[in-house]
Amino acid sequence: MLGSVPHPAASDQLDELLQALNPPQREAVTWPGGPLLVLAGAGSGKTRVLTHRIAWLIGTERARPGEILSITFTNRAAQEMRERVELLLGRDTRSMWLMTFHSACARILRAEAPRLGYTRTFTIYDQADSRRLVKRCLDELGLDTKRYTPAAIQHQISAAKNWLRSAEDYRQLVGDHFETIVADVYQLYERDLHRMNAMDFDDLLLRVVNVLELFPEVKARYATAFRHILVDEYQDTNHAQYRLLQLLSGDEDNLSVVGDDDQSIYGFRQADIRNILDFQDDFPAAKIVRLEQNYRSTQTILSAANAVVSHNRGRMGKSLWTDVGEGDPIVIRELDDEHAEARYVVGEIERIVDEGVSRAEIAVFYRMNSQSRVLEDTLVRREIAYQVIGGTKFYERSEIKDAIAYLSVLANEQDVISFQRIANAPRRGIGQTSLSRVLSHAETVGITVWEAAAGAALVPGLGTAAVRALDRFMATMSSLRDRAVQDVPVGDLLEAVLHESGYFEWLEAERTIEAQGRTENLHELIEVAREFDAAAASRDDAMRPLEAFLAQIALVADADSRRDDEGLITLMTLHNAKGLEYPIVFIIGCEEGVFPHSRSIDEGSLEEERRLCYVGITRAMRNLTMTYARRRAVFGAHAMGLASRFLSEIPPDLVEGGSNAAAAAGPQIRARPHSWAQTQTEAPPSDLRMGDDVVHAAFGEGVVTGVEPGGIVVVRFAGDGSERKLMAGYAPITKR
DNA sequence: CGTAAATGTTTTTTT
């Protein structure tokens, strides 16, 4: 209908556009300009508001397509937005900036990065690359990577960057010993990144803010170019993103943000819920529109979601309603362990599918990716087609990362992390020792790794075998680079890389199923490159094909590969589920310690877990089932589970079995608040407490310094001062 | 330098 209208500028077509909206939606869509906050409850049509607003801005000639910047968090959301706007406008939207924060920033930086001392061909490091670099820095500083784990340090650095704190800023704020270490690593890490002409994910945001703050003329240029900025999922913005929007939105503050404080679930990534809570303080003139009518779920599901999230404090307050009716009650099931849970869920799925429901209408959500495994086993055994979203992503597979590392080195010869990765993959006799000699030679002489490796004979300490291996390797690489600079199609280049480097041969020689799978993945990557080449003609950016390809895939996530219409059951984490809807939803692993996750209990981020639960529940349109297991294998050991507190926050009259469900099902449905999942062992429970004096048959006298789940006690022995962990039920210890 | 065994680590959630 609307999609067939070529030019909606005519007023009757605008009327038609607006008629599809309810009054508050229409109010938001037609707000003429200035700051606008749309508080959009789950399923209340927020994407609809965004897309219609874009169409309305263009239709009423308040903005030209090129003057619109519409930001989302995921590529999937961006793509969906583009498709829907295209349908509304009936014309192509290529000149509009409809993209994620990270892609928009990468695009700006490809033009502006030289101002910060990077070239346009800078490499984007993902979290794994970044972590590897952090580890290198730790090694370089002679720090123990067990005491200071790269993951923890990297997280700290990432957090600092999201708060726009440079290494120097961070050092000023150091409070304890750990932070001093982080400050040292951060400084070195930044130096290395810059030397390698590389940026991590956080840099993409941070560096754009830097450029805009340092160069007023650049800021003015972009702020003028983007006359209207629209932001989706505003509750998930962090400080860097907040600042970025501030810089870009210019004097008119034509900033429309859409979000739901109850769906803020990215605090661990420094998302700052205050950005949405304080929007009115930041922009006193802001118009605020609330969307509370839900078009997705039954009233039962909405009531459950409302009830759960009402346990949170500090909300803007909002209550979803619908006029579609009560619907079916929510099902809550207790199972023995994760296998029984999987069998139950899959059994129910089979039953529902037999009734004629399409598999594409069913989704299973869980807290952690690791929970998908058992479910997958069961689905495979019952021969039910499924897809898993997220988890080990295509672009995180080692063979894919190897292939991309080859391309990165060809595009950016300073990229040490990638060079390190490929130098001996496949094995070609360039071991750890030789490689670090080359790297340190490059460092001391002040040349790139590429140059150092190409002149292997000049590297001190290298054996003749190593020199010959390096010469051969670099001959191959040079030949490949010759083709790269001639801009041969990326697909051809990649294929040449994988053949001439000996990578394919290497995999073939393994003769294993896994190697075969890896080969297939690589061919898939070549296919991706060929598609990229085919689309190259329609791209107007001035980038070289190889650079453009690398830039594009660096920001692609697996979640973008979701397919809806193929008769597949969908499995994903609750985080990945945001923004989606399914008629039939299962949420598994609703146990204390799993969901809410034990770490969020420790860190006091329970409210965020509760919001995650709210997100999960509100994905369901017709039927919702929540399950938990009394026992679950964690790290290979068995752990006892108690029903999640969130289950007890759902009013019993919404649950199958009626208001007396809790009584009928026994205590298992009622979570004991503040109880913990405990590790179960065969060992009898011990009555040892912290501080008890004990005697051990072999180690002698000691004192209990800690009690851990699973009947494990930590004892410090007087004899040698050692601290040992013992199984209280088994170890020959007695209390004195 | 490469392989195999031993040891250690991981499981929050993601652009």
Place this chain on the structure above:
DNA sequence: AACATTTACG
């Protein structure tokens, strides 16, 4: 339990 990293040895 599965995977990565480190160590020991040929």
